[in-house]
Amino acid sequence: MSEPIPLDGCSVRLVDPERVASVRARLPDGDATERMARVFHVLGEPARVRIVTALLEAGELCVCDLAATVGMTEAQTSQHLRVLRAERTVRNRRDGRMVWYSLDDAHVRLLMDLALQHVTHEHGDGGSA
Amino acid sequence: MSEPIPLDGCSVRLVDPERVASVRARLPDGDATERMARVFHVLGEPARVRIVTALLEAGELCVCDLAATVGMTEAQTSQHLRVLRAERTVRNRRDGRMVWYSLDDAHVRLLMDLALQHVTHEHGDGGSA
DNA sequence: TGCACATCTGCGCAGAAATCAAGATGTCAC
DNA sequence: GTGACATCTTGATTTCTGCGCAGATGTGCA
Numbered sequence: 001m002s003e004p005i006p007l008d009g010c011s012v013r014l015v016d017p018e019r020v021a022s023v024r025a026r027l028p029d030g031d032a033t034e035r036m037a038r039v040f041h042v043l044g045e046p047a048r049v050r051i052v053t054a055l056l057e058a059g060e061l062c063v064c065d066l067a068a069t070v071g072m073t074e075a076q077t078s079q080h081l082r083v084l085r086a087e088r089t090v091r092n093r094r095d096g097r098m099v100w101y102s103l104d105d106a107h108v109r110l111l112m113d114l115a116l117q118h119v120t121h122e123h124g125d126g127g128s129a
Numbered sequence: 130m131s132e133p134i135p136l137d138g139c140s141v142r143l144v145d146p147e148r149v150a151s152v153r154a155r156l157p158d159g160d161a162t163e164r165m166a167r168v169f170h171v172l173g174e175p176a177r178v179r180i181v182t183a184l185l186e187a188g189e190l191c192v193c194d195l196a197a198t199v200g201m202t203e204a205q206t207s208q209h210l211r212v213l214r215a216e217r218t219v220r221n222r223r224d225g226r227m228v229w230y231s232l233d234d235a236h237v238r239l240l241m242d243l244a245l246q247h248v249t250h251e252h253g254d255g256g257s258a
Numbered sequence: 259t260g261c262a263c264a265t266c267t268g269c270g271c272a273g274a275a276a277t278c279a280a281g282a283t284g285t286c287a288c
Numbered sequence: 289g290t291g292a293c294a295t296c297t298t299g300a301t302t303t304c305t306g307c308g309c310a311g312a313t314g315t316g317c318a
Contacts, residue, residue: 013193020197023187028245034175035248041173046166058152062144063265069149078266097264097315107247111240116157118236119164192295207296226285226294
């Protein structure tokens with residue numbers, strides 16, 4: 001059988017074409033892939049990791065307290081919250097002139113826990129980063 | 130680690146200073162935070178998500194097959210693999226003139242699964258209204 | 259209505275990272 | 289050793305994104 005493998009001509013020599021086709025067929029579709037990347041990308045910033053971790057601990061915080069907790073200006077915090085909100089990572093609740101933020105998704109908690117385990121167990125390279 | 134509530138004048142008005150201090154004390158230290166962000170950052174790219182997902186399915190693949198699987202040039206794939214390797218996300222094994230890549234960490238598999246659930250269920254954490 | 263407060267946004271700048279093209283390195287076969 | 293092959297690296301260019309500042313928006317109170 002002739003494998004489709006569209007490939008714009010980058011690599012014509014394959015070691016195991018069948019396997020490539022098989023794996024390729026089992027990959028999540030492009031849309032899911034991009035969304036996954038976006039979720040990770042949003043969390044791929046120390047400032048936002050701190051924000052999310054703070055919300056993880058506090059449950060709910062207003063912007064000014066959140067800014068103080070993570071040690072950033074309020075404008076800065078607000079900007080990051082916007083990014084997090086665009087990705088549905090956090091949700092906001094308005095109460096008067098204050099806005100309270102909390103995590104919007106249960107998966108985020110698991111993601112953070114896993115990442116924390118990953119970096120704390122860290123294969124023994126022990127060094128001051 | 131960071132100083133306890135620097136308050137360099139950014140936000141002098143706190144709604145709940147005690148809570149801020151409490152949450153702040155329970156946050157992971159700065160080093161862990163930065164590593165977590167780096168892990169997420171590495172995965173925050175569609176191309177790398179595809180690569181990792183492919184390795185997740187295949188177990189082990191050489192660069193050329195991997196490039197074909199994810200639909201990129203080999204040089205491009207190699208570049209991303211370098212980034213992934215720098216973060217200990219993938220490992221490589223040399224066999225002749227070929228180099229075989231596979232995942233280096235068990236947590237990555239869980240991270241990817243969670244992210245996939247997240248984007249497929251579309252933040253469906255169920256329960257809480 | 260006017261002011262004070264909490265939060266959000268727009269703009270310019272600087273640093274980081276992705277992309278592309280081309281060549282360098284290392285390995286096998288003869 | 290020479291050539292073919294698989295992979296890796298380098299450099300220049302472009303794009304993205306976080307930061308800092310100033311101002312805008314929206315809300316509550318007198």
